[in-house]
Amino acid sequence: MMLSFFRQPYPLSELTLSRTLVLSVLFGVIIAFTLIVFQPFGSYNWHDPSKNLILAGYGLVAAVSVFLNFYALRRLLPTLFVEARWTVAKEIIWNLAHFGTAGFLCTAYGAAVKVMPFSLAQISYMTMIAFFMGLVPAVLLVLINYVFMLQRYKPLTPLPHKEPAPPLATPAQDLLLTSENEKDALTLPAHNLLFIEADDNYCTVVYLEQGSVHKKLLRTSLSRLESQTSALNIVRCHRSYLVNLDKVESVSGNAQGYRLHFPHTPGTVPVARASSGVVKAAFAPI
Template identity: 50%
Template sequence: MLSFLRQPYPIDEPKLTRVILQSLLVGIFVAFVLIVFQPFGSYNWQHAYKILILMGYGAVASFTTFLNFFALPKLTPLFYLEKYWTVWKEITWNLMPCVIGGFLSVVYGYLIGAMPFTFTQISYMIVVVFLVGLFPAIILVLLNYVYLIRKYRAVNQYPEKITTTEDKPAITETTIELMAENEKDRLKLPASQLVYIEASDNYCTVFHLTNQKLTKTLIRSSLSRLESQLSIPEIARCHRSYIVNFRRVKHISGNAQGYKLHLDATNFVVPVARTYSYLLKEQLVAS
């Protein structure tokens, strides 16, 4: 069980419009449940503005969802790195709104005079909200994990269709030139010698072959800028942080995070973002 919880799991970069919609839906759902079913003793609670107060808890749920799924990843991006993301982290992340929401619900209830702001009350609300969200959070993550595993491991069902490096026709022997932002530092090399490019902050590391040995060259530039300087179809972006020479791919594997490209010149495995999955058929699957 512990080994399963440590399995890699994908994490999406938070998109403002999607998180806002998600937050609104969560808030509407919570308000609907509280107003219609009035659980947790609220049925016996009487107040002139009861409906509006219960709707306020929906607003708390919306704010909590936005805080957890947009604000926190933006404020602490180093914690939300996909290469370190696992099943247990995804489950924990999905349960965090229960803890935050339980606390903020007590704050809201105290401000409107509906409940005391005490350790006992805070603990009670956190436990109640946590137990309500525990089962759905685990089930949804597990179902999505199974779906993604089946989807991305399906690539291993047609290895005979993947053209190996030896079988591929030679890449057009064009010289490519990568220019830094200062337009003075530049790297010239045959296209066939480029292996992949990795972005990191304001720099890119170009991995290429020199006398059949893997060499690294650091260039101050964004990945998008270098991408615009490449006009060879076999060399393409496959991830927000990587450009790869598809003629150097010798094998493809997959896990829940997506496809992985194994290259012939290095043991490093280049990830393929889900938005670039179509490149596998275009670049690697024989017609």
């Protein structure tokens, strides 16, 4: 049961450079304040004219450690940080790995300012301190956020059509989807479109024809096709998907967000968390 929980999907945070810098500075300030004011781990027995300045330096080290783990590492190892494979366990491990980095950097800094030796034993000791300081908060915050995200992305079901307003996508409307070179094109009734998926320089149009699912590959951008469908109930729910909301059968959800289910298709379409409001506007909680 517990192992199953740790395998549950977990949202992978999207930290921009600016947000990471703010987070790093904030974390560093908190660490520096804690060390100077409360002086834990026996530092209150240590006396030095530059004591507060040296302790504040550990705040700078903590800020650098946060930046390395939450931004630089993800850019260096992008294949490890894929949301489709991200789980509760990976999030906890990633957060705890930060304390290993912090332990090493703190030891290197302590040796540089001549307050501790640079040795494997000292690195292990500093890592252990950082680990035990952060273990409970790291795990607890992940669990709290997981429960919050589950509540936020509860399964949804289509709202009944309101009368007398006509549906936004009707059989009388046709779509003309053209490629970049305008040589390849696809014309179909708007109500037959399920979704459009982008992959590099190509888009796959998934649609119904005589009750069967068909696919058409076009060399074009998703933005171009979006402009060709802007008047319909077809919306961008993800950087790689346009969907026809009239064709959604149901909406499932987990901590990573919503997923749209379409008729006659085994897979699902992800909804970006930034676009969840569009989906909520079209569907009601079960």
